[in-house]
Amino acid sequence: MINSSIIVLVIMGLFSFHTHSQGDHALRFLRSLDEGQKQKVLLEFGDQSRDRWHYLPGASWPREGLQLLEMEQAQQELFFDLLRYSLSEAGYGKTRKILELEAILSEIENSPDYRHPGKYFVTFYGNPEKDDPWAWSFEGHHLSLNFTVLGGTISMAPRFMGANPATIRSGPKKGDRVLAAEEDLAYRLLEELQPSQRRIAVFRESPFSDILSRNEPGTAPLEPAGIRMKELDAGQQEILSDLIYEYISVMPETLAVKRMERLREEDFGEIMFGWA
Incomplete structure (x- = not known):
């Protein structure tokens, strides 16, 4: 019985989208930040870190940007509004569940500093209010979502979603499988x-x-x-x-x-x- 798989199927590519609406959601989030937070989250479009993506935990891979745990609740909600707008209902649900798995891993491994659902980074490259192109990313353990906006076109790439554990073995969510x-x-x-x-x-x-x-x-x-x-x-x-x-x-x-x-x-x- 073969029980392990690897599937390489789809490149997301370029697609037309209501980029002004996405920009509006992005600006509402950015305007909620203080100056110190903006210095972390806003980088130049040409910054080298834009090409340096990964799906390792935040403690294992140096990243630029602002972590969720560095935001107030209202700021997190505005960011998740942007994320919800940019994904399907299913895509948004999977993303939130991947974050929840970090809390489960933290309990399993007893590693609250290493495994933390707040250690996911938000980074903007360029300013959506004035720049074209501009981009943004949301990234951490087993998750990398990258959006690049040019005129009326968006590239959603690279994209990575993973799950660990693949199946939750105990607790109130026993049996849940994100993917x-x-x-x-x-x-x-x-x-x-x-x-x-x-x-x-x-x-x-x-x-x-x-x-x-x-x-x-x-x-x-x-x-x-x-x-x-x-x-x-x-x-x-x-x-x-x-x-x-x-x-x-x-x-x-x-x-x-x-x-x-x-x-x-x-x-x-x-x-x-x-x-x-």
């Missing part, structure tokens, strides 16, 4: 494959120690591995399509639907599902 849909759809597709298809899809018998692209500021095309969409039957294609959409659906629904339509118009049959 349950992604995992379940991938396993379901693997189980639906015929032996000949599985031999193509499973390209490695042991999992990788990390995501293949790591935290590089740029990525090169990966070596082709796995089974192509066009090599699947209709039912299998539907599962893979649902899996792809699960990743895309972190962005607001209307944009996710458009992104999926664009994928279908391109070389949809060449998308590959690989398992290690």
Whole structure:
């Protein structure tokens, strides 16, 4: 029984969005900050840290920006309003649950200083009131969300969401799984494959120690591995399509639907599902 997986599926890419509205949400948050907080959170668009992203805990990876724990409650609420506007309901829910997992890890590991849901950093590159382009990020353990705004276009990349623990084993939220849909759809597709298809899809018998692209500021095309969409039957294609959409659906629904339509118009049959 193969029980570990790695899935590389979707690049979020560029999409049109109500950038003025996102800018308005950003400005409401920024205007709530005092001067000391603004000095931490506002950097030049060209600052080198904009390309230095990671999904390690805040104590393990030096970051610029303002931590949640450095904000007052009202300021946090204004930031989360921006985040809620920028993501789908599902994407926002997953993000908040990833933060909650840090508190659970803190209890499991007895490491309140290392594991802390307040040690997630908010950083702005450029000023949304006057600059074009500008960008912002929200980042910490198992989470990296990056938005770059240029005119009426936004790039939501890179994006990383992870979960540790994958399944909560005890306590009031026992059994909860933040990334349950992604995992379940991938396993379901693997189980639906015929032996000949599985031999193509499973390209490695042991999992990788990390995501293949790591935290590089740029990525090169990966070596082709796995089974192509066009090599699947209709039912299998539907599962893979649902899996792809699960990743895309972190962005607001209307944009996710458009992104999926664009994928279908391109070389949809060449998308590959690989398992290690």
